[in-house]
Amino acid sequence: MKRIQFHRYGGPAEMRLEEYQLPDLADDEIRVSVKAASINPVDWKIRQGAMKFMTGRKFPRAMGQDFSGVVEGIGRGVKRLKVGDEVFGSTPVKTSGSFAETLITKEALAVAKPAALTHEEAATLPVAATTAWIALVHKAQLKAGQSVFINGAYGAVGQSATQIAKAIGATVVGRVRAESMSAAKAIGADAVLDYRQSLPGNLMGTFDVVFDTHGSLPANDERRLAKRGGVILDISPSPTKMMRVVLSRSRHFVMGKQDEATLREVAGLASKGKLKLSVGRVVRLSEAIDLIRELEAGRRINGKGLIAIETA
Ligand SMILES: NC(=O)c1ccc[n+]([C@@H]2O[C@H](COP(=O)([O-])OP(=O)(O)OC[C@H]3O[C@@H](n4cnc5c(N)ncnc54)[C@H](OP(=O)(O)O)[C@@H]3O)[C@@H](O)[C@H]2O)c1
Numbered sequence: 001m002k003r004i005q006f007h008r009y010g011g012p013a014e015m016r017l018e019e020y021q022l023p024d025l026a027d028d029e030i031r032v033s034v035k036a037a038s039i040n041p042v043d044w045k046i047r048q049g050a051m052k053f054m055t056g057r058k059f060p061r062a063m064g065q066d067f068s069g070v071v072e073g074i075g076r077g078v079k080r081l082k083v084g085d086e087v088f089g090s091t092p093v094k095t096s097g098s099f100a101e102t103l104i105t106k107e108a109l110a111v112a113k114p115a116a117l118t119h120e121e122a123a124t125l126p127v128a129a130t131t132a133w134i135a136l137v138h139k140a141q142l143k144a145g146q147s148v149f150i151n152g153a154y155g156a157v158g159q160s161a162t163q164i165a166k167a168i169g170a171t172v173v174g175r176v177r178a179e180s181m182s183a184a185k186a187i188g189a190d191a192v193l194d195y196r197q198s199l200p201g202n203l204m205g206t207f208d209v210v211f212d213t214h215g216s217l218p219a220n221d222e223r224r225l226a227k228r229g230g231v232i233l234d235i236s237p238s239p240t241k242m243m244r245v246v247l248s249r250s251r252h253f254v255m256g257k258q259d260e261a262t263l264r265e266v267a268g269l270a271s272k273g274k275l276k277l278s279v280g281r282v283v284r285l286s287e288a289i290d291l292i293r294e295l296e297a298g299r300r301i302n303g304k305g306l307i308a309i310e311t312a
Helices: 041-048 119-123 126-139 156-168 178-186 219-225 239-247 260-271 285-296
Strands: 002-006 016-019 029-038 066-074 086-089 102-106 110-112 147-151 171-176 191-194 207-212 226-234 251-253 279-284 304-308
Touching: 002 285, 016 285, 029 119, 041 285, 066 102, 066 119, 066 126, 086 119, 086 260, 110 260, 119 260, 119 304, 126 156, 126 207, 126 226, 126 260, 147 156, 156 171, 156 260, 171 178, 178 191, 207 219, 219 226, 219 239, 239 251, 279 285, 285 304
Parallel strands: 147 171, 147 207, 171 191, 207 226, 226 251, 279 304
Antiparallel strands: 002 016, 029 066, 029 102, 029 304, 066 086, 086 110
16 A cells, blocks of 8 residues: 655655555544545645644654545444445544555544535545634624625635635625735635735725635734724744734634544535535646645645545
8 A cells, every 4th residue: 555654754755655555443443545635735734744742742643634434444442424425524633544545533623524515525625614714603603694705715725714604694805915816715705815916995994704714914904903802813823923813802713623523514515515625636646746845835726736646
């Protein structure tokens, strides 16, 4: 079996497509034959060592979180899923391993793949869509009729947030690159701004929720955009923003969580056609290191990078 792994933390040159052997399953784990995996920025952040405090120092380390595939083995304590089930979900950050022919994850991090979705569609969702769900539904408690400002509205989390907010019945103003403005409107944004232009003064103080998915919206602009009592959400905060999160009850740092309940929520929306992320490129496992390297270097593909796994 092959997977993408690395033998020490570092840059893109550390990635290798290598043979590996999975350990025996723990009681709460499942083994999945991977059909599709999607690439997230966290995958290269983990490889760079940015999350060493969670990922430890045991090598080789596998790469990749998001997957869709078929269960081929279950631990003794697994009750909900069975061999042969089509599932999608994520791997624990500590072990990762979805850029692979076969992975091991916790049963709690996978749910049945909706029949209406292909493996590729399902694999786009876990990290991005659950993060947007937790931000808007759990942290901001967004309601119909409220307004949301989304910075980076055509990224993976931004597309998810835009569609989740629209499904709730909120109004969305998205900020994207000029070239993505019509695509952002097509997925539901009511109004779209170019992130290279300054923010219009008439928007200040008008949003119930300000969600910076990219991390580049200055803390003062977030505060000025929000209504009095509005909620500010960050998923990639600078140290300055993090300080403000600690000091303010209206600011939240949101961590995505691919648990069963949240995966079911995003699966439900996707099954109804209300949540679909654009796919920029699909490659085979043998080509995936090149694609990860390009995305990490800032190449734009206008959608998720996907790895389609062919099994012999
Ligand atoms: N805390 C968590 O649990 C969590 C979960 C998921 C993601 N994240 C983090 O959130 C970030 C976004 O993740 P993602 O998967 O959505 O990445 P992504 O798909 O690469 O999206 C990033 C978006 O930001 C846009 N962007 C670039 N420069 C911008 C600017 N100056 N102003 C506004 N938008 C700008 C990009 O647009 P163009 O490409 O058109 O320039 C792109 O659409 C990453 O840093 C990721 O690590 C955190």
